[in-house]
Amino acid sequence: MAAVIRGKDQIIDLVILSLISEGHILVEDVPGVGKTTLAKALAASIDAPFGRVQFTPDLLPTDVVGVNVWDRGTNRFEFRRGPIFNGVVLADEINRASPKTQSALLESMAERQVTVDGVTHPLPTPFMVIATQNPTDHEGTYPLPESQLDRFLMRISVGYPDRGAELAILEDLGDDSDAVAALRPVLSTAQVNGLAAAVRTVHVAPALRGYLVDLAEASRRHPDVSIGISPRATLALQRVARARAATRGRTFVVPDDVKELAHPVLAHRIRLTPEAAVRGTRTSDVVAEVLDRVPVPDPGDAGQT
Numbered sequence: 001m002a003a004v005i006r007g008k009d010q011i012i013d014l015v016i017l018s019l020i021s022e023g024h025i026l027v028e029d030v031p032g033v034g035k036t037t038l039a040k041a042l043a044a045s046i047d048a049p050f051g052r053v054q055f056t057p058d059l060l061p062t063d064v065v066g067v068n069v070w071d072r073g074t075n076r077f078e079f080r081r082g083p084i085f086n087g088v089v090l091a092d093e094i095n096r097a098s099p100k101t102q103s104a105l106l107e108s109m110a111e112r113q114v115t116v117d118g119v120t121h122p123l124p125t126p127f128m129v130i131a132t133q134n135p136t137d138h139e140g141t142y143p144l145p146e147s148q149l150d151r152f153l154m155r156i157s158v159g160y161p162d163r164g165a166e167l168a169i170l171e172d173l174g175d176d177s178d179a180v181a182a183l184r185p186v187l188s189t190a191q192v193n194g195l196a197a198a199v200r201t202v203h204v205a206p207a208l209r210g211y212l213v214d215l216a217e218a219s220r221r222h223p224d225v226s227i228g229i230s231p232r233a234t235l236a237l238q239r240v241a242r243a244r245a246a247t248r249g250r251t252f253v254v255p256d257d258v259k260e261l262a263h264p265v266l267a268h269r270i271r272l273t274p275e276a277a278v279r280g281t282r283t284s285d286v287v288a289e290v291l292d293r294v295p296v297p298d299p300g301d302a303g304q305t
Contacts, residue, residue: 001041004179005034007165013247014156014264015042015130020195021243023153023236024109024129026094026144026268031134033158039090039130040180046192047185048087048126053105055097061104065114066121079116084108087124087189091131095141102144105129106151126192146227146271153236155268195246202242203252207297211255212238215262218290224276225286233269240265255296263287 001012015038018025027035036052043050053064066082083089084105091105108114109129114121131152133144149155161169187195212234220228241257248257263284270283 001038001045001183003183004041005038006168007161008034008158011038011156011158014154017240017243017247017261018153019046019126019128019192020199020246021153021236021240022126022196023240024131024151026149026152026155027130027132027158028135028155029132029157029159033160035130035132035158036090036092037180038158039088041183042128042130043086043088044180044183045185046087046126046187046189048189048192049124050088050090051083051086052090052092053083055091055093055095055101057096057098059097059101061101062116064101064105065108066116068117077117079119079121081121082114084114085121085123087126087128089127089129091129093133094131095133095143097142099142099145102142102148105131106148110151124189126189126196146269149268150230150232152268153240154264156264199239199243199246202245202250204238204242205252205297208253208255208258209238211258211294211297214294215258215266215290218294219266219270219286222286222290224272224281225270226273227271229266229269233266237261237265254299259291259296262291 001015002009005012015025019042027038029035039052040050042048053059062082064082065084066080068077069080070076071078094102094105097105108123112123112125112127114123133141160166215237216229216231216234219225222228237258238253240261241253244257244261245251245253267283267287270286272281272283272286
């Protein structure tokens with residue numbers, strides 16, 4: 001992936017951690033920084049089928065999940081799968097679709113299956129949605145409510161490349177589609193599923209679980225917060241901390257795993273008070289304050305024991 005996503009090793013790391021944590025990512029950024037290329041490169045790297053949905057106000061739920069169509073030859077309905085039935089799905093400009101269509105996608109993400117006319121169709125594994133939205137364009141959009149944002153394991157921003165990376169892009173890549181097409185799989189989908197299973201076995205010490213709960217409680221008591229970190233958020237942070245530990249060759253989670261991932265996992269799940277929003281406070285500021293205030297467990301208590 002680094003061959004086509006230049007200068008963004010940290011972003012690639014977060015995407016891989018989300019993949020083996022069996023989570024989904026919301027990429028909030030301006031056009032042209034490589035969001036589509038990122039999703040295509042991930043699919044190519046794990047040899048997974050890639051699907052793309054361009055969200056528009058007139059998009060219907062059936063355009064995403066699929067629909068039953070009458071087949072005259074067999075005299076019965078046949079299910080035609082939508083683009084959600086792919087290993088990696090790019091949901092482009094998700095905030096341009098109606099709330100009903102957004103819900104159809106997000107319910108599929110949570111349940112990893114689609115039910116149409118009473119029949120349930122399982123989605124492939126691995127299955128990951130990379131959704132995008134432009135934070136500066138609000139005309140004709142339907143902002144995701146907090147309950148829907150909570151379905152995403154992480155929210156990230158790719159950002160502009162630095163000067164050196166942008167020069168390399170101009171010199172080496174040229175046509176992004178050609179660059180992605182040249183990628184060869186480094187893992188099979190079966191290996192990705194195996195890694196996800198291994199992540200679930202990584203040990204989390206009781207002291208570290210207590211640290212996760214302390215972070216959540218501190219966010220709920222914060223004076224600038226109206227809705228703090230939920231139990232779903234602490235479960236998500238524990239899951240991705242396990243993934244980070246596994247990719248670092250450990251069988252146990254340490255406090256740094258939690259601290260390094262707190263911002264992308266937690267910031268989008270917090271709602272500020274109106275007064276804090278008017279002052280220009282950001283949810284990332286709250287996460288930083290919470291991390292600074294909550295005592296970190298002793299290494300002996302938070303390690304393997």
